[in-house]
Amino acid sequence: MSDTSTRALHLLQTVFGYPAFRGQQADIVEHVSAGGDALVLMPTGGGKSLCYQIPALVRDGVGVVISPLIALMQDQVDALAEVGVRAAFLNSTQSYEEASRIERLVRTGQIDLVYVAPERLMTERCLNLFQDSKIALFAIDEAHCVSQWGHDFRPEYIKLSVLHEQFPDVPRIALTATADQQTRAEIVHRLQLEDAMQFVSSFDRPNIRYQIVEKGNGRKQLLDFITGEHGGDSGIVYCLSRKKVEETAEFLNENGVRALAYHAGMEHTKRAANQARFLREENIVMVATIAFGMGIDKPDVRFVCHLDLPKSIEGYYQETGRAGRDGLPASAWMAYGLQDVVLQRRMIDESEADETFKRVLGMKLDSMLGLCETLSCRRVRLLDYFGERSAPCGNCDTCLIPPVSFDGTVPVQKLLSAVYRVDQRFAAGHVIEVLRGVETERIKTWHHDSLSVFGIGADRSEQEWRAILRQVIALGLVTVDHEQYSSLKLTDAARPVLKGGQKVQLRQYQKPVKQKRPTTASKGYVESDLSPREQAIFDKLRWWRVETARAHNVPAWVIFVDATLREIAKARPTSLAELRGVSGVGEKKLASYGDELVAMIAEMD
Template structure:
């Protein structure tokens, strides 16, 4: 129960922000959220990754009396956040299965005695009678429900154990709750409110825009080479994540990247748990590691200086795409996201939806989500405008920071090529794959074509004016737009859909996009278009352009940070973020007062690390 003898707040939120985190002011809606929660209000917060969601409950945790209970879905996320908070001098701990029994008892005692500011716990543990009894004996300041989209069956990371969290409101009705997520469409938001009983909560809906991310989508063409070129040209020293659809592909890509001299590691559910944990720890604590992974990797990763995310295969929805690409550039510095996308991916994604055992209403939603994803891939509009529009946000003008802005896509009346493609599918019996159909259209008398008499069809040779790649683009778009579908019997052939006859008979027209030509071999010297972009080639050694002298200082500061982190067994970014190191490079402070004024240099870090970093700065200036 509240103690009337205590002042309402321990400290003003703005003072906590400055003293502990070293930031002079809140960003965006942070101030309004913090004020609302500190005053005891419930909140549902939707804020993009990297916009400072954690501060929205960490600041109230230090302002309000008592301990804040943070419900977090993954052990790695708990550990990283607690490491970072302890570096700031905050009394934080976690309870999970990695702790010894005595450690668990000591943390429970500290919670009960008011010696903790934040306690992180998994949802499974929170709803146990033992933990609920602990809460009854403790003074609770706030419940923070992180990754709240996990409560929704419409969300892409549904976790059944989150459904039990409504017990918090039932058992502790006067303790405020804040639910946070980086991505949730209207349906998922409604589910969060209903399942967590947050009907009276104030909704804080921030812009979904991540202005520091550059979005690129490239038609697959020698995808391994495209990946390698992308990393070597602009991200040779950077940490990044490469997502693949299957475990086998993860292993193959990671092995191949290592053969090319890159520090690459695999991560998927099929690996031994110790191997997975070791690879994840190395990615977090080392510099320049590339993690090749399935979507099993990422939700619990708090690493702010991931400079690129590559999808070797498209995800199943724009929510998943947004969440996964959001792991790049969490520190606000420039980062790139690339998706490689081809005909086979479109067919596979549509098959996965149609062949799923989901109930009819869920399958209908899956189709809608897939249509939105394919529309994003095939759009000729600004990528950022298209993506934000999906989340209900109007972006007024093209962003200038995506591939379709850098290299506007040309479209043409594709009705006649589309009719030829559909006719080839129909006349060959709706049983053959795209390779055979293209051979027929281009008039190639292969053994397979002549054996089946397809060289005698009217469509044989009617498409000689287009190259194999151009026909692949046509077929990909016809599947994406729903005129063609994969054979439901699973024989690999294409069949006409109910939409096809109107286009085939000329009752409907279609505009198609031309994929930008990939200058694969010549691109190394003059263009980045070989992997989906434009602009000069420049091996990047820092997130932004630096002079030679500043680049040397940047590397010296990173080396010092890595040494300090290794001594303590913590990730380098919990010492200082890249963004703070970049401020040191820009400002070159010469004394502790000037260093302490930089964003991200709080009182505790200044005391602990100030002299080390000042020595390096003075040596280089």
């Protein structure tokens, strides 16, 4: 083992309290510590931050972390302070005097890490500061923000190529949890990382259970899911519109689930206060637009729900990845229906993007629809999108309860015929009423009750036909024309199906099943592998952590994460020496909390 590797491992164990590096961490740390550039793709919860924090401590100078997450910089700095790392941030929330103080620390090397927003970095003052200072490395976090094709594009990220030009001898490490092949290539090109070593970890998050259900009454299904499977847990619910965020949060609160709202239209102080509560308190559900959550460090989010269809698999992966960062079991749940498909198509068609960009957005949506409609393992489909091969996981809904597939050629032909017979001028509801033989005034007015297709689908319910139509749109046989009252139109791909030259396999419609409610109002968080005695210690430790975090004005996880508290409960250390061996207990935390923890456990024993 080289001197660099030995020192890095020593820092990992004594500062951060972990016994060994995981996966590719050791190789990345050694490469960057030696002065090499790197592109790191690692799933959320995989330990990306250690890949730049430890090299910054190994190398001479200050590590500069470029992050778009101004709201979270304070928590990141607090977490580092808890383990004894000198860290600070520079952003627009600070006074001139405070910023000047931090700049002096950077210039004199009295700090280990400084977090900077990309907008701040690009100012002449900030670039001059770093030119005048000894810089250990530049870490570009959330590097997928550089991609103009991506779900989280930030124009200021494109300008970060200035780092290579002005600081050619300072190593750069770009990190992200979400990047397909196209985004990866764009990161390399935009950030001038052509010579960087690429470290691509598995995108698999085996602790997350993926579940996508037919949307009936979405909010009611959401409530049943939360109370049935995650009562008392922290979670995130994503909605497409600000109005839906407000209404859903209100609905959950009315039904006994503590929920907060978060969206860009809220008053800034209220939004910031809600985010702070979510990060610092337990058992809160945040209902939000996708404006919330990038880089959320809260490790004990037990579920992420979507009440609306995400625009892409990248977005879905990024958002669901906020669940179970601590490696413990978590859920990714989505309610999805025909209206979601229609709405997303409309948003693409009505956007001001050029045709090339619209085509890319359409392809990304098609991949997302494919994930929703797949008859096989969702995890296999998800990982395949990122170029990773895998076997069925046995832990997603399609593995646990395999969907029933059937030869849907005949019903699809009926549907396509109905679209054609009404001259491709009517929306989904009207076409389905024609198929089912529903005699409405509108149908009579247009004499559609005299068509040969009228009533040929009376054997199926409206919900079944909506499920079939959703799959037909996902298969690209029908499009929705938003310039003509959302009318359904056949594509060229529909012709061979209509003529009987191509068969269509579909998912059988399944009626939404009500989740079983727990026998108690809130089951809370229970560690299934703890004995009753260990569970009691674990519960006591969590209450102690809440009070300690409140006194320090930091999120609870900054003190200790659940996984560490669980290990303490199982180990029941009787001395500081025994506590030192627990993963997540470094020297600073041992000195700060060790005596208190040992005494508390002795009391309970």
